[in-house]
Amino acid sequence: MRLTGPQRVEVHAKGVRMRRYSGDDTLAAPGILRNPVPVRALFDRRAAHRATLRNLLQREGYEDLASVLRAGARKGKAEGKIEGRAEGLSEGKAEGLFEGKAEGLIEAIFDTLAVRDIEIDAETRARIRNCRDANRLKAWLRKAVMAESLSDIF
Known part of the structure; x- marks a missing residue:
């Protein structure tokens, strides 16, 4: 892969013709990343962070950041119920x-x-x-x- 010009990328692969992509395209890496990466993420730090975060979350089994928050809330609620029940029984x-x-x-x-x-x-x-x-x-x-x-x- 080689970055060329304003938001353009050339992708070279062995045995395959070189392909050019623009800022509106996406790059796929099957077996490495679950989601395609927008070409603009190679040039825009904020877009890169979003793409990286999404892939890392999905690697851990979360669809997005909101699902992490929901899972945390469920876990906290379950722990709170257990602690509350134990405290209530003790009292x-x-x-x-x-x-x-x-x-x-x-x-x-x-x-x-x-x-x-x-x-x-x-x-x-x-x-x-x-x-x-x-x-x-x-x-x-x-x-x-x-x-x-x-x-x-x-």
């Missing part, structure tokens, strides 16, 4: 453990007060049931063990 498990622990402390307070024959009014029962502070529930349980009345606890 749900932690929340469930906390709820179970709080419920256990609440029942322990009620059982302790029942064993000690201390009557619990509806307001106090609701106060204990609605508490989600594990430290406060533990403190109430410790006090309930020694309490003579509700006023010793609250």
Whole structure:
């Protein structure tokens, strides 16, 4: 191949007559490039970059740059779902453990007060049931063990 004149190319091949191409033509390289290369890409840097990028993308299995972006978005979405699911399960498990622990402390307070024959009014029962502070529930349980009345606890 030899560049001649303003956007003209001569292509020489063994056993084949020399051929001339102009800026509007394309050159094919079967087995090397999937797409023909515009002759203007040999003279215009921007056209060369576009042709090179397209061939490189197609060599990797992408039709164009937009398909690379779509593939990246799909991959990111899939990874996000996996991470989100794992994070959600972890948070749900932690929340469930906390709820179970709080419920256990609440029942322990009620059982302790029942064993000690201390009557619990509806307001106090609701106060204990609605508490989600594990430290406060533990403190109430410790006090309930020694309490003579509700006023010793609250």
